[in-house]
Amino acid sequence: MKPVEPIKCKDFPCSDINKNGYLVPAVEIEPEKVKVIMISEAPPENPADYFYASGNPFYLKTTIQAFNDAGIPVNSIQEILDLGFYLTTAIKCTKKQYGVSAQTVKNCSAVLEKEIAIFPNIEVYMLMGDVAIKAFNYISKRLTGKNTVPSGSTYKLRKEKFFYNGKRVFPSYVQTGQNYLIEKSKREMIAEDLAEAARIIGK
Numbered sequence: 279m280k281p282v283e284p285i286k287c288k289d290f291p292c293s294d295i296n297k298n299g300y301l302v303p304a305v306e307i308e309p310e311k312v313k314v315i316m317i318s319e320a321p322p323e324n325p326a327d328y329f330y331a332s333g334n335p336f337y338l339k340t341t342i343q344a345f346n347d348a349g350i351p352v353n354s355i356q357e358i359l360d361l362g363f364y365l366t367t368a369i370k371c372t373k374k375q376y377g378v379s380a381q382t383v384k385n386c387s388a389v390l391e392k393e394i395a396i397f398p399n400i401e402v403y404m405l406m407g408d409v410a411i412k413a414f415n416y417i418s419k420r421l422t423g424k425n426t427v428p429s430g431s432t433y434k435l436r437k438e439k440f441f442y443n444g445k446r447v448f449p450s451y452v453q454t455g456q457n458y459l460i461e462k463s464k465r466e467m468i469a470e471d472l473a474e475a476a477r478i479i480g481k
Contacts, residue, residue: 299372
């Protein structure tokens with residue numbers, strides 16, 4: 279199946295996004311084989327830079343680098359999928375400016391919730407950045423009555439272990455975009471989180 283088929287935003291209520299940049303993974307997957315869902319922030323302005331675009335898209339380039347930094351040798355999106363990792367974004371439309379409102383994150387979390395529900399065998403949720411953490415907390419609050427990840431700086435939160443329905447949740451950092459290439463300490467923490475996620479699923 280392709281996630282783009284059942285996952286829809288019906289009315290595009292957000293004012294600080296570009297609905298023409300709406301993007302949900304259109305890759306063919308076997309949902310039962312996905313063990314880790316890796317949630318980044320938002321789609322790139324250029325769809326050619328998206329994880330599942332052909333060629334050498336920038337989002338995939340930095341993600342592959344993150345896996346390699348973690349000691350997980352991959353060279354393509356298919357190899358990442360074959361490991362049981364699925365890549366997506368918390369926001370499904372491109373941003374008009376650097377940040378997005380809490381209301382937009384909340385609106386998009388409803389779409390993300392439907393996307394997560396596709397996968398019956400998730401063992402790890404990787405929340406790559408503040409937007410992904412906030413979106414996941416909206417889902418968690420709706421379904422369980424409480425946030426999964428408490429407020430606080432990510433580097434401090436990483437010292438603790440968090441779980442959602444018994445599955446491990448990693449608050450981490452964004453592995454896409456130019457900042458990934460220059461922030462060495464965050465790259466190291468992302469690599470640590472990826473290595474641990476791979477260990478959990480036996481890869």
